[in-house]
Amino acid sequence: MAFLWSLASLISLEGKGHYIHWHFIYLSVANFIVILLMVLVFLAALFVPFPGRASRKESK
Amino acid sequence: MSTTIERQWTTRLRKRATGKLPPEKALPDTQPAYVASWIYVFGVATIASFVMVILSGFILALRGPQWWHVSSVGHFVNSLHLWSVEILFFSMVIHLWGKFFMAAWRGGRTMTWMTGVVTFLVSIATAFTGYASQTNFDSQWITTQAKDGINATGAGSFFNVLNLGQMLMWHIVLLPLVAVLLTAVHVVLVRLKGVVPPFDDKTGAAK
Ligand code: HEM
Numbered sequence: 001m002a003f004l005w006s007l008a009s010l011i012s013l014e015g016k017g018h019y020i021h022w023h024f025i026y027l028s029v030a031n032f033i034v035i036l037l038m039v040l041v042f043l044a045a046l047f048v049p050f051p052g053r054a055s056r057k058e059s060k
Numbered sequence: 061m062s063t064t065i066e067r068q069w070t071t072r073l074r075k076r077a078t079g080k081l082p083p084e085k086a087l088p089d090t091q092p093a094y095v096a097s098w099i100y101v102f103g104v105a106t107i108a109s110f111v112m113v114i115l116s117g118f119i120l121a122l123r124g125p126q127w128w129h130v131s132s133v134g135h136f137v138n139s140l141h142l143w144s145v146e147i148l149f150f151s152m153v154i155h156l157w158g159k160f161f162m163a164a165w166r167g168g169r170t171m172t173w174m175t176g177v178v179t180f181l182v183s184i185a186t187a188f189t190g191y192a193s194q195t196n197f198d199s200q201w202i203t204t205q206a207k208d209g210i211n212a213t214g215a216g217s218f219f220n221v222l223n224l225g226q227m228l229m230w231h232i233v234l235l236p237l238v239a240v241l242l243t244a245v246h247v248v249l250v251r252l253k254g255v256v257p258p259f260d261d262k263t264g265a266a267k
Contacts, residue, residue, distance in 0.1 A: 034150070042154045045098035053096040 086251050094258050102155035103250075109151060110243065112144035114236065121232055125195055145187060152180065164256045172253060175246040182239050189231035192221055203227070 018029040065071055119137045120128060128134035156176065159165075165173035192203045203221045210216050220226055 034146075038150060038153055041150075042099075042157050045102065045154065045158065048098055050096045050098055053093075 081248070081252055085254075086248075088251075092255060092257070095255055099154075099158040100255075102151045102158060103247075105151035106148060106155055107243070107247070109144050109148040110239075113141060113148055114240075116141040116144060117232065117236070125193070125228065129195070145190070149183070149187070152183065156180065162256060162258070166256055167253070169249070169253050169256055172246060172249040175242055175249060179239060179242040179246060182235060182242060186231060186235040186239055189227045189235060192227040193224065193231045195224065 020027055020029060020032055116137050120134075120141060123131075123134060128138035159173065159176065188206075192199050192206070206221050207216065210219060210221055219230075
């Protein structure tokens, strides 16, 4: 539990939030990180081999 | 079988349903080889997180809208509900990207894609009414900001975001019902049509 608390203190939630502002694009850093993670998981889903795929092909 | 029995609506409906979607097709034993990819897992991941959203929502509904502010168990269930929603949208968007880049609306699958699109929009509305039902400063801020935008569209005349009772009812009755029905239709359509073949599959197998 104490370990989790120390993790939480890594990010300060006091004060005003952090935002990315680039031309008309305006979003919070938190949302930006989530979008980056989605792109990463999407790429992983495409390129990480699916377990059992090779054996399935052999049997065909 | 006599013709009167054959003309019964129960008989006709059963024959139509089992003719189009026999049990082996509804719950198949195997899938085409190209389905062995992580990208196909995200539809089911979306269903799994949706089930968690509904179950945690049931518990929140059982105890009522004060509970999660005053009890640590209530707070935990509330967090479970929120984080399941986060995973729901996370996996739904990856599912959507996957289907977009494989143009999974090909071969008569327009309605599969379109039910997906509408489910996505309904989920956003459900999440919005959920944020409006939190009964804290966050929901107060969100609704007082949103009212001007929604009133500007004219929808404010029947959809009043400052009416907590109305937002809660939309959130826990109307919109989840629509989302569950749409998801069911979406998945049945996938089974009816079979998984869309890859672009380079010229054999037409599994069409
Ligand atoms: C609550 C949201 C949703 C759930 C639970 C859901 C569930 C599923 C499942 C289980 C499948 C079959 C497995 C797979 O290919 O992943 C599927 C297929 C499909 N989904 Fe969704 N989906 C949702 C939202 C969406 C959205 C937002 C879109 C796109 C706008 C979409 C488009 C499709 C299409 C086109 C297929 C057919 C793929 C094929 O025939 O090969 N879905 N969905």
